[in-house]
Amino acid sequence: MPRQLVLATSNKGKLAELQPLLADAGYALVTQGELGVEDAVEDGLSFIENAILKARHACAATGLPALADDSGLVVDALDGEPGLYSARYAGVHGDSAANIARLLERMQGLEGEQRRAHFHCVIVLMRHARDPQPLVVEGRWPGYVLEAPRGEGGFGYDPVFLVPEQQHTAAELDPALKNRISHRGLALAALRARLHEL
Ligand SMILES: O=c1nc[nH]c2c1ncn2[C@H]1C[C@H](O)[C@@H](COP(=O)(O)OP(=O)(O)OP(=O)(O)O)O1
Numbered sequence: 001m002p003r004q005l006v007l008a009t010s011n012k013g014k015l016a017e018l019q020p021l022l023a024d025a026g027y028a029l030v031t032q033g034e035l036g037v038e039d040a041v042e043d044g045l046s047f048i049e050n051a052i053l054k055a056r057h058a059c060a061a062t063g064l065p066a067l068a069d070d071s072g073l074v075v076d077a078l079d080g081e082p083g084l085y086s087a088r089y090a091g092v093h094g095d096s097a098a099n100i101a102r103l104l105e106r107m108q109g110l111e112g113e114q115r116r117a118h119f120h121c122v123i124v125l126m127r128h129a130r131d132p133q134p135l136v137v138e139g140r141w142p143g144y145v146l147e148a149p150r151g152e153g154g155f156g157y158d159p160v161f162l163v164p165e166q167q168h169t170a171a172e173l174d175p176a177l178k179n180r181i182s183h184r185g186l187a188l189a190a191l192r193a194r195l196h197e198l
């Protein structure tokens, strides 16, 4: 029987990316939703704090090890906005169209290098709610914010995130390619390399 691991997220886009990335990591994956775990209160002041809060909350509710992802889009010219508040930038949690509209409005008039941004992802794996040594890994994906959305894939800010090497938005990429090069894919690769530490 493989050990169970709770995926401490309610974001369907993240789940769709995390599941294949963890498929052969030696865990039986179960989502917090399947176990009736409510969303944690994300009142940390950094990605790391929020990822720990979410993983700890799921561990405490289930008694199982848990993995959480806290991530967001960081725009240098906006002093790091939307950053920690990426999921609720326009006010309503998870309203991607409204979040994108707010972002494009805030970036009106910015050109060229001023449109630089990166996705940041912190993934935390905790063995139990009082684990003093959670595994913490990070990934970063640089790109540019376009002036209008392009593409149907992915989730969140993907339609306005241009990946310069591909000349495509993240929403135009094949999901397997996004998973190889994205902030989340890089964080998961770092996690897998360190699973033996547990
Ligand atoms: O690959 C990505 N492609 C596009 N947008 C992304 C990505 N990765 C994070 N993002 C943006 C949108 C998301 O809504 C927010 C994360 O906010 P974040 O609090 O970590 O997640 P969430 O509230 O959606 O789900 P949960 O906390 O249950 O994991 O950043």
Ligand SMILES: [Mg+2]
Binding pocket: 042, 087
């Ligand atoms: Mg969240």
